[in-house]
Amino acid sequence: xxxxxxxxxxxxxxxxxxxxxxxxxxxxxxxxxxxxxxxxxxxxxxxxxxxxxxxxxxxxxxxxxxxxxxxxxxxxxxxxxxxxxxxxxxxxxxxxxxxxxxxxxxxxxxxxxxxxxxxxxxxxxxxxxxxxxxxxxxxxxxxxxxxxxxxx
Amino acid sequence: xxxxxxxxxxxxxxxxxxxxxxxxxxxxxxxxxxxxxxxxxxxxxxxxxxxxxxxxxxxxxxxxxxxxxxxxxxxxxxxxxxxxxxxxxxxxxxxxxxxxxxxxxxxxxxxxxxxxxxxxxxxxxxxxxxxxxxxxxxxxxxxxxxxxxxxxxxxxxxxxxxxxxxxxxxxxxxxxxxxxxxxxxxxxxxxxxxxxxxxxxxxxxxxxxxxxxxxxxxxxxxxxxxxxxxxxxxxxxxxxxxxxxxxxxxxxxxxxxxxxxxxxxxxxxxxxxxxxxxxxxxxxxxxxxxxxxxxxxxxxxxxxxxxxxxxxxx
Ligand SMILES: [Fe+2]
Numbered sequence: 533x534x535x536x537x538x539x540x541x542x543x544x545x546x547x548x549x550x551x552x553x554x555x556x557x558x559x560x561x562x563x564x565x566x567x568x569x570x571x572x573x574x575x576x577x578x579x580x581x582x583x584x585x586x587x588x589x590x591x592x593x594x595x596x597x598x599x600x601x602x603x604x605x606x607x608x609x610x611x612x613x614x615x616x617x618x619x620x621x622x623x624x625x626x627x628x629x630x631x632x633x634x635x636x637x638x639x640x641x642x643x644x645x646x647x648x649x650x651x652x653x654x655x656x657x658x659x660x661x662x663x664x665x666x667x668x669x670x671x672x673x674x675x676x677x678x679x680x681x682x683x684x
Numbered sequence: 685x686x687x688x689x690x691x692x693x694x695x696x697x698x699x700x701x702x703x704x705x706x707x708x709x710x711x712x713x714x715x716x717x718x719x720x721x722x723x724x725x726x727x728x729x730x731x732x733x734x735x736x737x738x739x740x741x742x743x744x745x746x747x748x749x750x751x752x753x754x755x756x757x758x759x760x761x762x763x764x765x766x767x768x769x770x771x772x773x774x775x776x777x778x779x780x781x782x783x784x785x786x787x788x789x790x791x792x793x794x795x796x797x798x799x800x801x802x803x804x805x806x807x808x809x810x811x812x813x814x815x816x817x818x819x820x821x822x823x824x825x826x827x828x829x830x831x832x833x834x835x836x837x838x839x840x841x842x843x844x845x846x847x848x849x850x851x852x853x854x855x856x857x858x859x860x861x862x863x864x865x866x867x868x869x870x871x872x873x874x875x876x877x878x879x880x881x882x883x884x885x886x887x888x889x890x891x892x893x894x895x896x897x898x899x900x901x902x903x904x905x906x907x908x909x910x911x912x913x914x915x916x917x918x919x920x921x922x923x924x925x926x927x928x929x930x931x932x933x934x935x936x937x938x939x940x941x942x943x944x945x946x947x948x949x950x951x952x953x954x955x956x957x958x959x960x961x962x963x964x965x966x967x968x969x970x971x972x973x974x975x976x977x978x979x980x981x982x983x984x985x986x987x988x989x990x991x992x993x994x995x996x997x998x
Contacts, residue, residue, distance in 0.1 A: 547872060547873045547874070548871060548872045548873075549871045549872070550868055550871035550872075551871075557707075558707075564851070566851060567850045567851045579870050579871075579876075579917055579918065579920060580850060580870055580871070580920040580935065581871075582871075595871055595872050595873045595875070595876060596873060597873045
């Protein structure tokens with residue numbers, strides 16, 4: 533049995549990779565952790581690319597043209613691959629409000645079955661067409677798997 | 685390993701001071717404009733002879749002193765400092781762009797070429813620099829761009845410096861000094877496409893805006909079979925707006941010797957103007973980790989890559 537413990541990070545692609553990162557920072561309160569640039573461009577080739585954190589999840593972004601559903605298509609269809617983030621119910625309302633204030637189109641809130649794990653979800657795309665879900669869990673007080681960070 | 689909640693990890697990152705680098709911090713130092721540059725030259729008279737025809741229709745005057753020579757034009761100035769071995773970056777992306785009346789640009793470029801200067805017509809990537817423009821060096825090796833404009837006021841359209849670490853430099857120029865990102869290059873698919881076109885043909889892009897630069901995987905996969913492998917890439921650039929002026933950060937094209945780390949006041953340097961009182965600006969600079977020194981109404985900064993700047997307060 534493979535001893536894989538968890539997902540470490542996602543490499544995200546978009547026609548404008550910095551616009552995607554700016555979206556994570558300004559709309560979703562993500563943090564740009566590092567723009568890989570020093571010593572990377574010089575003799576080793578490559579381009580500056582951004583690494584950032586949303587909640588406890590790491591994203592690395594690269595410029596690529598990719599065949600994703602258009603931004604107008606917010607949910608479902610064959611392109612239902614998405615990153616789903618759970619937040620507290622209070623934060624869920626804040627995020628919904630933030631998306632409205634920033635003019636980001638989203639679908640929902642979708643109310644899930646009362647006896648299921650999820651309360652509500654909203655669905656939206658970043659400027660590169662990458663598809664996201666944000667939900668709150670009915671058992672939001674349970675801490676399933678605390679994030680471990682390396683000691684300084 | 686320690687176990688922490690994501691909230692604790694987040695507060696640790698906040699404490700490290702690099703959260704939201706992109707946005708100017710609340711109460712940042714407010715800059716009115718790029719007020720000029722201070723450049724090193726080997727001979728003041730030789731430099732004046734070079735710059736005089738460029739500034740021919742700029743309202744302004746020369747102010748000489750023992751080891752410096754300043755051309756003051758409105759709220760901007762070019763300040764030349766005499767040095768036996770001037771620090772210039774002749775082969776890099778660092779440059780100063782001067783406004784010249786559009787009707788004069790071609791004849792001026794010809795005149796400078798006839799005087800023995802090597803003039804190249806290139807374009808850059810900022811949306812306002814996509815038309816061909818003349819580039820040359822002053823006699824000491826400072827790179828000069830001539831920008832076609834309706835008038836030569838204000839004299840300096842933009843300055844560009846070389847950086848290695850964008851995050852650190854944005855920390856100073858965006859978060860602390862309030863520059864607004866108005867264009868970036870290298871993060872888009874179309875930037876990569878443009879670089880391919882440059883390698884394929886005769887796109888006269890300024891040399892510091894592109895790279896022919898195989899990376900590790902290119903070398904690993906193809907390098908042993910194809911020693912002349914060429915891999916075009918856009919060179920990363922970020923442009924910041926301060927009032928009507930602009931600062932360009934260009935990914936450094938080579939590694940250079942930096943001045944000693946403890947040196948904060950140095951040349952060449954960018955001059956910024958702020959109508960803030962020096963006490964107020966100094967207090968804000970003191971609250972941030974970027975090295976700085978105050979002398980009178982000026983606050984001097986050194987960015988993470990050894991670029992100097994001076995903030996002249998009101
Ligand atoms: Fe330029």
